Structures are given as C-alpha cells and as structure tokens.
Amino acid sequence: MSLxxxxxxxxxxxxxxxxxxxxxxxxxAASRNRRRRxxxxxxxTVVALVVAGAGYALAGGGGHRVLPVSxxxxxxxxxxxxxxxxxxxxxxxDASPQPTAVISTAQRLYAKGTSAQxxxxxxxxxxxxxxxxxxxxxxxxxxxxxxxGHAATWYTSVGVRSVQxxxxxxxxxxxxxxxxxxxxxxxxxxxxxxDRDGVGAAGGHLPAGYHLIAGVAGGRIGPPGTVIxxxxxxxxxxxxxxxxxxGPDVLLLGRWAFPHLxxxxxxxxxxxxxxxxxxxxxxxxxxxxNRRVEFGQLIxxxxxxxxxxxxxxxxxxxxxxxxxxxxxxxVDDATWNALHTKAxxxxxxxxxxxxxxPAIPQGEGRLSGxxxxxxxxxxxxxxxxxxxxxxxxxxxxxxxxxxxxVDLPPGVWSVRxxxxxxxxxxxQVTAGGTQQxxxxxPLAGCQDLSGPPTPQAPPPTAVHSVG
Amino acid sequence: MVEAGSSxxxxxxxxxxxxxxxxxxxxxxxxxxxxxxxxxxxxxxxDQGAAEDLAQDAMWAAQRRWARVATLDxxxxxxxxxxxxxxxxxxxxxxxxxRAVARLPRQMPVDAVDGPEAFWVAVRSxxxxxxxxxxxxxxxxxxxxxxASVLGCAEPTVRVHLARARATLARSLGxxxxxxx
Numbered sequence: 001m002s003l004x005x006x007x008x009x010x011x012x013x014x015x016x017x018x019x020x021x022x023x024x025x026x027x028x029a030a031s032r033n034r035r036r037r038x039x040x041x042x043x044x045t046v047v048a049l050v051v052a053g054a055g056y057a058l059a060g061g062g063g064h065r066v067l068p069v070s071x072x073x074x075x076x077x078x079x080x081x082x083x084x085x086x087x088x089x090x091x092x093x094d095a096s097p098q099p100t101a102v103i104s105t106a107q108r109l110y111a112k113g114t115s116a117q118x119x120x121x122x123x124x125x126x127x128x129x130x131x132x133x134x135x136x137x138x139x140x141x142x143x144x145x146x147x148x149g150h151a152a153t154w155y156t157s158v159g160v161r162s163v164q165x166x167x168x169x170x171x172x173x174x175x176x177x178x179x180x181x182x183x184x185x186x187x188x189x190x191x192x193x194x195d196r197d198g199v200g201a202a203g204g205h206l207p208a209g210y211h212l213i214a215g216v217a218g219g220r221i222g223p224p225g226t227v228i229x230x231x232x233x234x235x236x237x238x239x240x241x242x243x244x245x246x247g248p249d250v251l252l253l254g255r256w257a258f259p260h261l262x263x264x265x266x267x268x269x270x271x272x273x274x275x276x277x278x279x280x281x282x283x284x285x286x287x288x289x290n291r292r293v294e295f296g297q298l299i300x301x302x303x304x305x306x307x308x309x310x311x312x313x314x315x316x317x318x319x320x321x322x323x324x325x326x327x328x329x330x331v332d333d334a335t336w337n338a339l340h341t342k343a344x345x346x347x348x349x350x351x352x353x354x355x356x357x358p359a360i361p362q363g364e365g366r367l368s369g370x371x372x373x374x375x376x377x378x379x380x381x382x383x384x385x386x387x388x389x390x391x392x393x394x395x396x397x398x399x400x401x402x403x404x405x406v407d408l409p410p411g412v413w414s415v416r417x418x419x420x421x422x423x424x425x426x427x428q429v430t431a432g433g434t435q436q437x438x439x440x441x442p443l444a445g446c447q448d449l450s451g452p453p454t455p456q457a458p459p460p461t462a463v464h465s466v467g
Numbered sequence: 468m469v470e471a472g473s474s475x476x477x478x479x480x481x482x483x484x485x486x487x488x489x490x491x492x493x494x495x496x497x498x499x500x501x502x503x504x505x506x507x508x509x510x511x512x513x514d515q516g517a518a519e520d521l522a523q524d525a526m527w528a529a530q531r532r533w534a535r536v537a538t539l540d541x542x543x544x545x546x547x548x549x550x551x552x553x554x555x556x557x558x559x560x561x562x563x564x565x566r567a568v569a570r571l572p573r574q575m576p577v578d579a580v581d582g583p584e585a586f587w588v589a590v591r592s593x594x595x596x597x598x599x600x601x602x603x604x605x606x607x608x609x610x611x612x613x614x615a616s617v618l619g620c621a622e623p624t625v626r627v628h629l630a631r632a633r634a635t636l637a638r639s640l641g642x643x644x645x646x647x648x
Contacts, residue, residue, distance in 0.1 A: 002645040003637045007605035010586035014606060017515075018506040023498060438532070449535065 076306055078226050078336045079243045083327035085320055088239060091231040093339040110201060110210045147189045154182065163189050173199050180207065228339065239312040241328065245305055264298070264318065266325050271300030273318055298325060364407045365429035367437065386418035387439075412450070415439070426450030493533045497526055500543055503607070504550055510602040511554040513591050525549035544617040547607075551599045551618060589639045590632075597632035600625055 080093075146152055152165035163185050164174040175189045184207055191205025200212070225244030264273045275296040297311040298321040308328070310321055331339075387395045387406070390413050395406045414425040422439050423446035429435060437449050501522055508518030525546040529536045536542045590598050599618060603609045611629065615622045637644035 002643045003633055003640070004645055006583075006586050006640060006642050007601075007636075010583035011606045011608075013583035014506050014510055014587065018502045018509070021502050021505055021519075023501055438528070447535070 076225055076243055076245055077302070077330035079241060079302070079308060079328040080228055080331045080335070080339065081241060081324045081327050082329055083323055084230055085316075085324070088230040090339065090343050091229050091238060092343045093228040093336065094226070110206065110212055147186065152189070161185065165189065167192060167199065168194065226336075239310065239316070239324075241324070242309045242311075243302070244307055244309070264322075266298060266300040266322065267302070267328075269300045269302065271298060273298045273321065275318075296321065298322075300325075361407050363431055364409055365431055365433045365435065366407050367413070367427055367429055367435050368406070387415050387422065388418065389413050389415050423447065424449050493530050493537070496537075496542060497530070500546060501526060504546060507547060507602060507606060508550050508554055510587050510590060510606055511551065511598055513587060517554075521550045521554055541616060544613075547603070547617045548619060554595075554599075586636075586640065589636050592639065593632050593635060597628045597635070600628040601632040601636065604629060 147163065147165040150165045150167070152163050154161070154163050161180070161182070162174050162176045163182075167173040173189075173192055175185050175192070177185055180188075188201050188205050188207070191202040192199050193202045225242060227240055227242040229238050229240035231238050262273055264271050273296070296316055296318075297309060298318075299307065299309040302308045308325075310324055312321065389395075389406060389408060391408055393406060393408065408429045410429050410431045413427045413429060414423075415427060416423050417439075424437070424439050425446055426449045427435070427437055428450070440447065504522035504525060505515075505518045508521040509515055512518055512521070528549055529542065529546050536545055539545055590601055593601065596618070600614055603614045603617060607613075609617065611622050611625045614625045614629075618625070633644055636642075
C-alpha cells in the first residue's frame with residue numbers, strides 16, 4: 001500500500017467519525033471555553049499530583065495486597081495564603097476534587113530491594129523495577145509472540161522494554177521494565193492476575209527479590225479538599241494551593257511518581273520539593289532558547305489526614321514556595337465563601353477569563369489580550385515583545401502563549417511592537433472598563449480593531465495616532 | 468492519491484480555505500466548519516474531547532471578533548491556525564502531565580494499532596509542525612500554498628516539512644512513500 005492511499009483512507013475514516021457530530025450551541029461553546037481557560041493556565045502540577053495520589057495505595061512490608069488510602073481524620077482546614085507574590089491575582093477558590101481527573105488506567109509498581117520506608121526516607125528508588133498496567137484501547141495488538149495464547153506486542157521505548165497483550169479477552173495489559181530480560185517479562189506476564197483494583201503479578205511469577213511498592217486503581221477521583229489558585233496575566237502562569245484529605249501515603253507515592261522530589265522542611269513538617277521543565281514538542285515559531293516551560297511543586301503533610309501541595313508554573317525558586325507556605329492560614333466559612341464569590345464574579349464578567357487586578361487606576365481603562373495566533377514574517381517569535389502605545393506607555397510581554405495588559409486613559413489607541421511586526425489601530429479604552437483584543441501577527445497589514453462600538457462606550461475622546 | 472488543491476467550493480469555485488464568508492453570519496460559518504475543525508483537532512491530538520474543546524475554543528474566539536475575522540480572506544484558515552497552535556500547546560501540557568504522573572511510557576506503539584487509526588497515531592508522533600502540515604494535506608486536501616497560508620509560513624518551508632513527514636510516515640507505517648501530488 002502507498003502512503004497516499006493509507007492517508008486518504010485514514011482521512012476518510014476520520015471524517016466519518018465526525019460527520020454525525022451534533023453541533024454544540026454557541027452559548028455552550030462559550031461557557032465551555034471559559035471553564036477550560038480557567039483551568040488551562042493554573043499550575044497543572046497540583047492536579048497532576050492529585051491524580052498521582054488519587055486512588056493510589058501503598059503496600060506495606062512487601063506484601064502483595066493493595067491497602068486502602070488513609071482516610072481523613074477530621075475536617076480539613078481551608079488554607080489561604082497571606083502572602084501572594086507580586087503580579088499574581090486570585091483566579092478561583094473551590095472545593096476539590098472537581099478539577100482532578102479520573103484515572104483511566106491502573107498500574108502497580110514492583111521494585112527490587114526498595115521498601116516503602118526507604119522511599120519515604122528519600123533513598124533513591126531502585127532502578128530495577130517493573131510495572132504492570134491496564135490499557136484501555138479496544139484493538140488487540142498484532143503480535144510476534146503470545147502470552148497465555150493471546151497475541152502480544154513487544155516494543156522498546158525510551159529504554160523501557162514492554163510487552164502488551166489482550167488479557168482475559170476484555171482489556172489490554174502491559175508489563176514494562178528496564179532491566180529485565182524478555183524471558184523474565186514473559187514469565188511475569190504469564191502470571192498476571194486480576195482483582196477488584198486492577199491487575200497484578202501472581203506471587204509465584206515474581207522475580208526473586210521483587211515486591212509490590214505501590215498501586216493505583218483505575219476510575220477513582222481525587223480525595224476531598226480545597227484548592228485556591230492565582231493567575232499571573234503577564235506570564236500567563238498560575239500557582240495553586242491545594243489542601244486534601246490525604247494521609248502520608250501520598251508523600252511516598254510522590255517519591256515514586258516524581259523522581260526528582262527532594263526532602264525539605266515546611267512549617268516544621270517534612271516535605272518534598274521538585275522543579276522540572278517541559279520540553280515542548282517542536283513548538284512552531286519559537287526560538288530554541290524559549291522552548292522550556294518550568295513547573296515546581298512543594299508538598300507536605302500539615303497534620304494527620306491533611307496534605308498540602310503548592311504548585312507554581314514558571315521559574316519560581318524554593319524560597320517563594322516557602323514564603324507562601326509560611327503565610328498559609330485557615331479561614332472560616334464566611335471568608336472562604338467571599339473568596340469563592342469574588343473569583344466567580346470575576347470570571348463571569350465575560351471580558352476576560354481572569355480576575356482583573358490590581359485595581360484599574362482612577363479614570364483609566366484596561367486593555368488586555370493575547371499575542372497570536374500567527375507568527376511574524378521571520379517565522380520566529382522573540383522571547384519578549386515591547387508594545388508601545390501612543391500614550392508612550394510600554395508593555396513588555398512574553399511571547400510564549402503571551403498575554404499583554406495595560407491601563408490607559410480613555411480613547412482610541414494604536415499600538416506597534418518594538419520589532420514592528422505587531423500593529424493594530426482602533427483599540428478602544430473606556431474609563432473603568434476592560435477591553436480584550438488579541439493582537440495577531442499580520443494576516444494583512446495593520447489590524448483594525450475598531451469593530452462595533454461597545455455598549456458602554458464613553459463619549460468620544462481624542463483619537464491618538466502612532467507617532 | 469491526494470488531489471491536493473483540486474477541491475473547490477461548490478458555490479464559489481474558490482478553494483475551500485478561501486470560502487467567501489464576509490457576508491455570511493457567524494452561525495453559517497460555525498455550522499459549516501465546526502465538524503471539520505473537530506476532525507482536524509482530533510487528527511492532531513488523538514482525543515475527541517480535546518478536539519471538540521479546541522474547535523469550540525477557536526470558534527468562540529472567531530465569534531468574539533467576527534466583525535474582523537469575517538473580512539479576512541480566509542476565516543477558515545484563521546480558525547485552523549488557532550486550532551493548530553492550541554493543539555500544540557495542549558500537547559505540551561499533556562506531555563508534562565504524563566511525565567509527572569508516570570515514569571514509564573504507556574503510549575501505544577504504532578504497530579499495536581490497526582487500521583486508519585494507526586496512520587493518525589504515526590502522524591501524531593511527528594514533530595508538531597510536520598503533523599500539522601501532513602494533516603492539512605491529507606484531511607483537508609490543501610495545496611502547499613494553502614497550508615502555508617493557514618500556518619503562516621513560507622511555501623518552501625511547507626514542502627520541507629511535508630517531505631520529511633512523508634519519509635518518516637512511510638518508514639513507520641511500512642508503506643511505499645511514493646510521490647506527493
């Protein structure tokens with residue numbers, strides 16, 4: 001078969017998949033968009049950590065039974081930071097776990113010579129380990145060999161050897177390992193058994209010295225708790241404080257799920273801190289030195305049954321985490337509800353997904369938006385862009401998912417970036433109002449953003465031009 | 468074989484990405500383009516829910532500034548560019564989450580997927596720009612000029628991405644590369 005024939009068939013198949021898709025109502029599309037954007041820029045690592053902890057259970061003492069996750073021992077505090085770094089504003093204050101994800105697969109980790117106690121103590125997790133997981137896709141893989149009579153696929157990815165097969169004719173299971181031979185993997189695979197929480201290795205099929213370290217059951221959601229998150233419109237990143245009903249197990253699991261966590265002391269408690277970078281997948285139109293996204297997280301147990309996690313998007317040092325952590329204090333229902341209401345009202349204004357802040361200067365209005373989509377003619381977006389408005393005011397903004405925000409006197413303004421590639425006219429600013437205008441790279445000449453007049457347009461004021 | 472660039476709008480005779488919608492209300496544009504956008508997003512992300520999110524996000528952005536978008540030569544290209552850029556952002560986010568949640572890879576290998584889905588799995592394993600180019604080529608049947616317009620890059624750049632993508636796809640799928648038409 002030729003590539004073109006395969007591509008055409010695949011395209012036709014994909015079109016058929018969406019031909020009957022019901023059109024959403026435009027209102028629902030807008031609403032969904034707002035919700036998604038609200039979560040988009042928050043520090044996802046908190047969610048990831050909750051996902052990692054949700055439903056996980058550690059085995060004790062090398063046994064093979066998955067133990068229940070520790071439950072809460074009392075009402076959770078609603079912890080709110082008294083210190084918020086400059087530039088960050090409240091975005092939401094909600095009960096979790098509504099932002100957390102449902103785990104669709106179940107995994108168990110087995111390691112050699114590593115105990116839960118060693119993991120808790122920060123000793124490096126054994127590199128000799130294997131993992132068994134359920135995989136949801138429905139198609140049986142075509143294989144080169146069989147596991148218990150079922151066709152199996154063997155593959156190697158990122159140094160990890162895997163065998164995957166259809167288990168009990170209803171779900172796909174894979175065993176992954178770095179240091180085991182194919183014969184050992186096949187032996188483990190042939191002894192996989194299922195129970196109510198997923199799949200695992202039968203004792204008789206475990207290689208010598210290996211024992212269960214941790215397991216995650218599929219389909220559960222995160223434990224109850226609260227999350228308050230803040231947004232930085234300049235850097236388009238967020239940070240969040242999440243308090244959840246988790247026992248000490250989650251710290252041990254953190255050692256497993258996040259390999260570079262290091263022990264720190266937080267508020268007098270042992271905690272774990274980690275920072276890592278994401279290397280984007282060939283992002284178009286971005287300079288090579290602008291291709292990393294930083295995340296950081298700090299997690300500790302505040303008291304029995306109550307675990308707190310702070311996560312920052314962007315490059316934020318440990319001291320900032322500690323400063324925020326040290327400022328945390330519990331608030332009563334009235335204060336929490338006021339925070340929730342304020343954040344909700346902000347999002348419902350419709351002019352922006354984020355809470356406007358700080359206050360708009362008296363007599364001025366706010367202009368904000370994104371840079372893009374598109375790219376300048378050079379094809380490379382610089383690291384930062386200086387926007388010069390006709391007021392003379394300058395805004396420096398990053399160009400990675402960049403947003404700009406500026407407060408200006410009422411009027412109609414023009415803008416031109418320092419590199420000359422962004423140009424727009426007709427940006428309308430009303431006193432006390434907020435206006436969102438995205439600045440796209442040139443589709444054709446300078447953008448005219450005058451558009452239809454806004455309902456609350458002020459009396460006409462002087463029209464300025466680019467000097 | 469792909470008859471790229473031969474498709475035209477039945478009503479206007481223009482290539483599909485240059486449909487004239489300046490006079491059309493947004494609702495008409497939405498009804499005509501939404502499902503195609505979802506298919507485009509799904510090809511790039513492999514996730515139906517994410518594809519609908521991306522399509523709705525792009526459509527919402529277009530609706531908010533319809534007075535301007537409708538006057539562009541190609542509103543269709545504008546929303547596709549929005550989906551392509553946002554899909555790339557989403558993939559970066561998902562990659563970070565995946566690395567955080569699990570230390571071992573769980574992605575299905577290409578040869579573990581049968582049929583047409585295998586083609587799109589292979590496409591998604593390409594660098595993002597190559598994936599966008601090849602998706603616009605096969606799914607939307609755009610010419611290189613049209614792809615360049617949608618993605619905001621030069622035609623020679625598109626041709627380079629397409630050639631590299633075709634070579635990689637043919638190798639990973641075990642099919643003959645042939646000549647791109």
